[in-house]
Amino acid sequence: MSSMLDVLLEQSNETIDAMLEDGVDPSEYYLIEHHLASQDFTKLEKAAVEMVKEGYHVDDADEFEDEQGERWFAFAASTESTLDRDVLSRQIREILVVAEECEVEYDGWGTFLDEDEEDFEDE
Numbered sequence: 001m002s003s004m005l006d007v008l009l010e011q012s013n014e015t016i017d018a019m020l021e022d023g024v025d026p027s028e029y030y031l032i033e034h035h036l037a038s039q040d041f042t043k044l045e046k047a048a049v050e051m052v053k054e055g056y057h058v059d060d061a062d063e064f065e066d067e068q069g070e071r072w073f074a075f076a077a078s079t080e081s082t083l084d085r086d087v088l089s090r091q092i093r094e095i096l097v098v099a100e101e102c103e104v105e106y107d108g109w110g111t112f113l114d115e116d117e118e119d120f121e122d123e
Contacts, residue, residue: 004106008092011108016083019113026083030111034095037074038104046075047102051077054094 020026027116034056036043041061048058056077063073077095081087088109 005093005096008096008106008108009089012088012092013085015109016085016088019083019111022113024083024113029080029082031078031115032081032088032091032093032109032111033076033078034109035076035107036095036099036104037072037076037107038102039070039072040103041073043103044075047098047104048075048077050098050102054098055079101104 016026024030034043034051036047036051038047046060048061051058056079059075059076059078061075063071065071079091081091092109096106
């Protein structure tokens with residue numbers, strides 16, 4: 001787990017740094033979406049149940065094909081958080097544990113900035 005955890009924590013810190021450089025308010029709350037995926041819907045469903053138990057809002061799973069034409073399922077586990085590195089690191093650690101226990105992929109987190117949310121709502 002440590003190498004994957006290291007990669008995810010580094011990505012998280014880079015995302016936070018980029019957001020801060022863009023001038024976002026680090027004390028404001030943002031919708032944080034943690035992304036989980038699997039080719040096995042049953043395993044993903046188990047992960048979704050565990051994420052709800054941990055207090056996250058879980059979206060319905062989406063189905064997609066990767067570049068090799070293989071079918072995948074994915075969902076976002078959402079929560080609101082400031083850009084606090086410790087809080088986000090804790091979330092990453094707990095979600096990675098669930099992902100490994102359920103044998104699904106965890107691809108880190110993302111968020112929408114105000115202008116992104118407005119663009120999304122206009123569509």
